[in-house]
Amino acid sequence: xxAFLAEDPPLDQTALPRLLAIxxxxxxxxxxxxxxxxxxxxxxxxxxxxxxxxETARARHVRHRYLEIAGRMEIDLAPGRIVTLSGxxxxxxxxxxxxxxxxxxxxxxxxxGKQVASLLAPQLPLEAxxxxxxxxxxxxxGAAVEELLYLRLSGGREPLxxxxxxxxxxxxxxxxxxxxxxxTRALLATYENPSRGYLSRARVMSEGEMNGPYDHLARVAExxxxxxxxx
Numbered sequence: 001x002x003a004f005l006a007e008d009p010p011l012d013q014t015a016l017p018r019l020l021a022i023x024x025x026x027x028x029x030x031x032x033x034x035x036x037x038x039x040x041x042x043x044x045x046x047x048x049x050x051x052x053x054x055e056t057a058r059a060r061h062v063r064h065r066y067l068e069i070a071g072r073m074e075i076d077l078a079p080g081r082i083v084t085l086s087g088x089x090x091x092x093x094x095x096x097x098x099x100x101x102x103x104x105x106x107x108x109x110x111x112x113g114k115q116v117a118s119l120l121a122p123q124l125p126l127e128a129x130x131x132x133x134x135x136x137x138x139x140x141x142g143a144a145v146e147e148l149l150y151l152r153l154s155g156g157r158e159p160l161x162x163x164x165x166x167x168x169x170x171x172x173x174x175x176x177x178x179x180x181x182x183x184t185r186a187l188l189a190t191y192e193n194p195s196r197g198y199l200s201r202a203r204v205m206s207e208g209e210m211n212g213p214y215d216h217l218a219r220v221a222e223x224x225x226x227x228x229x230x231x
Contacts, residue, residue: 001051001105002067011056019048043155050160066092071135075185083188089127092139101147102127110150116165120203124148124165125180132177145173
């Protein structure tokens, strides 16, 4: 999608064939796995058609698209203690009214509105905070972020679904992103305390999962099989 949009293609009858041609190039490594390619190529065809239609409708509101743009900012915890927050935004759109829209593509489920508003899914709020800190080269840190948008591209019954996420009703976007950064800073400061243990699973909603990246170190599967009354 980034390669397609980077060409600034005319969104006319040539757009879909061009996106499919780029798709064929990108799918080439999957030729060795015909079962996987067969499933995902059909999905991609549906995604491509829906994506071109979506971009055609959106284009008149967009002044410039920043694609696959990397950013980094330093968080000062204490004198001499710097943590670098870095990431790559799928896409940041400068809209015609001068505001910014931050987009993230998902092939799986996108976070719910409650998960984002409560900062259980902090990626896009932190990207917005990074924008305000001048972390992305070429993007005006003074431009207001007005939209956090997920595009779910599954190629399924609904090949493209959009989900706008943001703060609770009693917060502005600026307050919301400032809170995301403040809570990140507080978490990092907590990790500075050597007597504070690291949790392999800190979220109640993830208690039933057994595939976390640190679960093997915490022996989660072993302890989950423990009896009820054993000390």
